[in-house]
Amino acid sequence: MDSIETHVDIDAPPEAVWDVLMDVDSYGEWNPFIDVEERPTEGEQVTVHLTPPGKPSVTMTPEILVADGRELRWRGQLFVGGLYDGEHSFTLTEQPDGTTHLVHAExxxxxxxxxxxxxxxxSTERGFEATNEALKERVESRVVA
Known part of the structure; x- marks a missing residue:
């Protein structure tokens, strides 16, 4: 396996999903897999803690490659580049009905x-899926019909 790709449909516009993704101070309230210490800004590094189900937590400091309102993408590495590198992304696509299709991948x-x-x-794939479901629940609970 050299990649993971998971999907979820969220009954809210991409802007509402983006707002929750950028509110990293609240990740501890809803995100079971990822904790980010600093608000993602393109070109900057952030501290990310990943806790795959049933595995020890891993801390890394990836560089934010894209944070443009529709995609959040970072690149991290284990110790030095070339050993174990990952490019992690959340991509938001607005559907014709105004809802969001999220692709969460690495x-x-x-x-x-x-x-x-x-x-x-x-375990990491299960963590992605758990994050997707928790994000969906968090966003949809905030959207007023």
């Missing part, structure tokens, strides 16, 4: 991809 590269993803891959 692409991995480096010499340690095989063994690390063998150990963490399934």
């Amino acid at each position: 692409t991995f590269s480096g010499v340690l991809v095989g063994p690390i993803n063998w150990w963490l891959g399934d």
Whole structure:
């Protein structure tokens, strides 16, 4: 496995989803997998704590590549580049009915991809899915019909 891609439809406009994604101070209230210490800003590094279900937490400081209101994407690495690198993204697409389709994905590269993803891959994918469902619940609970 060199990539993970998960999807969820959220009954809210992309702007509402984006607002929750950018409110990193509240991640502890709803996000079971990801905690971000600083607000993501393109070109800056942030501290990210990932806790895959049933596995130890991992802390990294990825660089924010895109934070434009429709996509949040960062690139991180384990120790030095080329060992185990990941490009993590949340992509928001507005549907014809005004709701949002979210693609939550990560692409991995480096010499340690095989063994690390063998150990963490399934758990990480479950973490993505749990984040998607928690994000959906958080956003939809805030939207006034």
